[in-house]
Amino acid sequence: MKARAIMVLGTSSHVGKSLLTAALCRIFAQQGYRVAPFKSQNMSLNSAATIEGLEIGRAQALQAEAASIPPSVDMNPILLKPSGAMSSQVVVRGKIWGQLSASDYHLRRVEELMPVVRESYENLAAKNDVIILEGAGSPAEINLKEHDIVNMRIAEMADAQCLLVGDIDRGGVFAALLGTVQLLEEKEQARIAGFIINKFRGDLALLRPGTRMIADRLQKPCLGVVPYISDLLLEEEDSLGLPAINSDSKSFWEPEASSNRLLRIAVISFPSFSNFTDFDALRAEPSVDLHFCKRAEQISYADVVIIPGSKQTVDDLVWLRAKGFEHKLLQHAKMGLIVGICGGMQMLGEQILDPEAMESAGTTYGLGLLPIHTTMKPQKVTSLTTGRLVSGKLFGHPCLDIRISGYEIHIGETTYLESADQFAKLIRAEKSSQISDSFGDGCVAQEGRVIGTYLHGLFDEDAFRHTFLAAARAFYRLSPVEVFDNWQQKRINSLDRLAEEVQRSLDMQEIFSWVGLHYEKPVASTARESLT
Known part of the structure; x- marks a missing residue:
């Protein structure tokens, strides 16, 4: 029926x-x-x-x-992913269908x-x-x-x-x-x-x-x-639900010597910031002070700077430079920790090539902090993925052989230069679990201080997130975390609490x-x- x-x-x-x-x-x-x-x-x-x-x-x-x-x-x-004020990438049944203006889509393609x-x-x-x-x-x-x-x-x-x-x-x-x-x-x-x-x-x-x-x-x-x-x-449907993402504060942090202080995480908030829910689990950790930053001075005194995913990687890289982030990031990389996720990892590389004008035609130089090149391709990689870290270290600190998981959504194909060290070995869910189906992901450079990965949702896995925070605090000689958050259980509890409140109401x-x-x-x- x-x-x-x-x-x-x-x-x-x-x-x-x-x-x-x-x-x-x-x-x-x-x-x-x-x-x-x-x-x-x-x-x-x-x-x-x-x-x-x-x-x-x-x-x-x-x-x-x-x-x-x-x-x-x-x-x-049908999923519309805005690419600018007047156009969107149109995803139909999970795959790229076209790049259309709002009027072309609404007036000519809807019936189709x-x-x-x-x-x-x-x-x-x-x-x-x-x-x-x-x-x-x-x-x-x-x-x-x-x-x-x-x-x-x-x-x-x-x-x-x-x-x-x-x-x-x-x-x-x-x-x-x-x-x-x-x-x-x-x-x-x-x-x-x-x-x-x-x-x-x-x-x-x-x-x-x-x-x-x-x-x-x-x-x-x-x-x-x-x-x-x-x-x-x-998670919210869109960034309207995140007031912190629009903060225009000039500064979030001041110098502080206490080893008991919170770990300071700055996430750069691009105009085309995508998959902002990557950071929900980090924001919920009691040992973390996380802010979304739109001004270069806002990342001053951050411990970890994260360059997140972007729907328009080259455009957001141009924005990043125009806003003065490049100088700040290069200075931070000398002594601090940087993580690039998806488009953020592509920006950390040496070059982004777009021969087929998928986002922005031509070649754009990246920040040069990771020994990788990325070429934009028409085919989008979309997959649930699991794996393990390659080196058994995070920010130079030994870590247990922990499982990592997340999902890939990107159009770039990244190649590694001779000196590159990969971040993880992964297996896609639609493939078999045989070791022959594993592939390398991401890159680690600058003596372990700079990490890149294609994995969205990386921090949702409790074991990895806890290890990440412990390694970052150890790098800065901060006191160990006393209380970790159980994000996966909290999601279950939140769904149950939502359902209970709606039933009562x-x-x-x-x-x-x-x-x-x-x-x-x-x-x-x-x-x-x-x-x-």
Whole structure:
């Protein structure tokens, strides 16, 4: 039997659609149903790899994790990765499909891709009891509705009951709810089965008159109010969720002699910064003080400087030089620690060649801190990967033979100069586990002070992250870490806490009834008082 469908729509971007979709996936899974997430089109520089070696939006990978299933390319058949103000790389079913302007994509190509969306959805629907769909932005963008491929058209395709989410933390939530519904066509309005208010911080008694009045105006029930949930430790869809990334502070640190101080980690925040969730686990460590830096002076007195992934490697390298980072980095490399991830590693090399104009045609000189050259290629490498460090050392300090894991998403092919030492030996998930399938990754130079790797998600592995922090502190003769964070367990706890809070806040009996499924209220759960 084809799966039932619920769609999570929002009054705007960043109202909490992604996390609420994850919460519903977890709740349905906890109730014993086969459930999967689906977002037909996502726009984000934050992506993830599937076990088949394909690329999807990171939000859908998180939602799959919440549903306790592996991520699949069917969950996000179209991914738009912005390359500038007016164009994006279009990834279709996990592979590069083209580089298009916004107008060309929206006006000419959307209809061409609708069969792909339908096929992906039907693949999921055939294997599951219920699909939780996520919309994008607002369904009431009247200038874009003719070629909609992600909101009401998809709701109709899936015959989905829709839940409209408004964010009260942004202000104007009642106007946003009312305006969104009124701008929809009558048949689309009929699909909105109810609404919720998200990110509430105040007194529910003061909110109740408003929810009653707006429910009367909309002729739609309020299914509940979800409180603002702090310290959730689950990745955001995009960098709007990271206020620290936009910090313009002139300086973050001052000289400090204490051996008990926090380890200072500076992550350079490019205009095309990609996969910013690489650093969530590091940010959560109690022994770390991590900041995203947009000014060269902000990396002063940092212990570790990380050059992260970039969607536009050469453009961001040009930006880095224009902002004065190059001189600071070369000085830091003489005595401090530098890590380059993906595009960051490519920048640390000697040259980036782009003969086919994949990003920026021609040859660009890198920072010269790693003995490597990178050539941009049309084929993107996308893979889940595991392996081991080559040397058994990190920043010159011996470490145990620990496992590392992560995922590759890059178009560059890196070659090593004669003096190069590799960082790790890896095996891709889609390959066999035979040693003959292993390959070298990354590079180590400057007497172990500078490291490069293609692995995103490297710090999510608890054992490696703990070893990394211990080695960095030992390098600076700082006192050993007393308390390490268990990031993997915290993610599980965060997903469970999110699901529990949403269950307590919403009328889950009503939501389950939309798809004709039984809901068994958890014994420990106490629903909040009705607001309508």
